[in-house]
Amino acid sequence: MTAARRPLASHRRIVIKIGSALLVDRKTGLRAQWLDAICADIAALKGKGINVLVVSSGAIAMGRTVLDLPAGALKLEESQAAAAVGQIALARAWSESLSRDGIVAGQILLTLGDTEERRRYLNARATINQLLKIGAVPIINENDTVATTEIRYGDNDRLAARVATMTSADLLILLSDIDGLYTAPPHLDPEARFLDIIPAITPEIEAMAGGAASELSRGGMRTKIDAGKIATGAGCSMIIASGKTEHPLRAIEEGVRSSWFAPSGTPVTARKTWIAGQLQPAGELFVDEGAENALGTGKSLLPAGVRRIEGNFHRGDTVAIVGMDGREIARGLASYDAEEARQIIGRKSGEIEAILGYAGRAAMVHRDDLVMTASARRKTKKDLKEDAAHA
Ligand code: GLU
Secondary structure, three states, X not given: OOOOOOXXXXXXXXXXXXXXXXXXXXXXXXXHHHHHHHHHHHHHHHHOOOEEEEEEOOHHHHHHHHHOOOOOOOOHHHHHHXXXXXXHHHHXXXXXXXXXXXXXXXXXXXXXXXXXXXXXXXHHHHHHHHHHHOOOEEEEEEOOOOOOHHHXXXXXXXXXXXXXXXXXXXXXXXXXXXOOEEOOOOOOOOOOOEEOEEOOOOHHHHHHOOOOOOOOOOOOHHHHHHHHHHHHHOOOEEEEEEOOOOOHXXXXXXXXXXXXXXXXXXXXXXXXXXXHOOOOOOEEEEEOHHHHHHHHOOOOEOHHHEEEEEEOOOOOOEEEEEEOOOOEEEEEEOOOOHHHHHHHOOOOHHHHHHHHOOOOOOOOEOHHHEEEOHHXXXXXXXXXXXXXXXX
């Protein structure tokens, strides 16, 4: 066992994401025996004093079986109705199964806005924390009955990562039919190697997951790596493991093959974690190299270093700060509406009052509201030297 692998019991708070196919069989419906087994695993963890949260998929799949819908794509309103029917059955199944182990379940349904908007985020977090405090297991899913394309997470991998960062969990476990990350798709490439420890999500690791548009990666490895970036960036470890066996958590304890992602080194404040984990920045600020270097040393983003602005954001919205080549460098909360921001780019902070007619903030994004995006960190001289030594 290498350093990144730690016993599950050494964690304080674990979020477990469970894929639809594990819980629901297309023909026979709920996989009740499997559910009972994982509930026993959860009870064992709780018995060791660990807080457990479940992000459970399966509402739509379950609704499909209950309604006996034909295979194939569903229209939006059909999948929303299927989710409405399926979610109630799913929640009941969790509640009944956990109660056999003496555990109370509480249902939380979230939409994207519940984690993207700060006040709603704090509300949802407070409810989840209260459930944990009273010893209940939150059973969380996307609110698929009202979520339309623009306002949905779309996949429960990223939702689970958001829940993990929101609740300061120290471990996220993604259970699905994939046992972990390979250097290439194993069914296509016989040379594909399994990776059991991933110390950092580098661009190479991202490339292994395939592009966002790839047919193979849809809802598969791509969203899992995205989840990994959110979770590990906030100091939370992540495991990808197969849930196909019964008692998958016990199997992980016993050393079953799985991929472990180490948390990134620098913990940031809860507020910055929220900023960094925003899934849909409202705009983009393109900055020059001088500004990029200043950000790297912990400075605020001044209007002078901004060259171009995209998007229509308001003051307080999250914006992505990107290099002129489009690489994301950081995220932060805009101090100005987009319209005003456009008027002051490239200008000195002292000129703001004359241009806008009032004395606004000197920074376009203040350093307290700004967090560097880990994967886009600019290389330091030391990094470059190390790269050269390894070449
Ligand atoms: N929220 C969806 C459901 O419960 C599943 C989304 C996913 O598995 O990524 O049916």
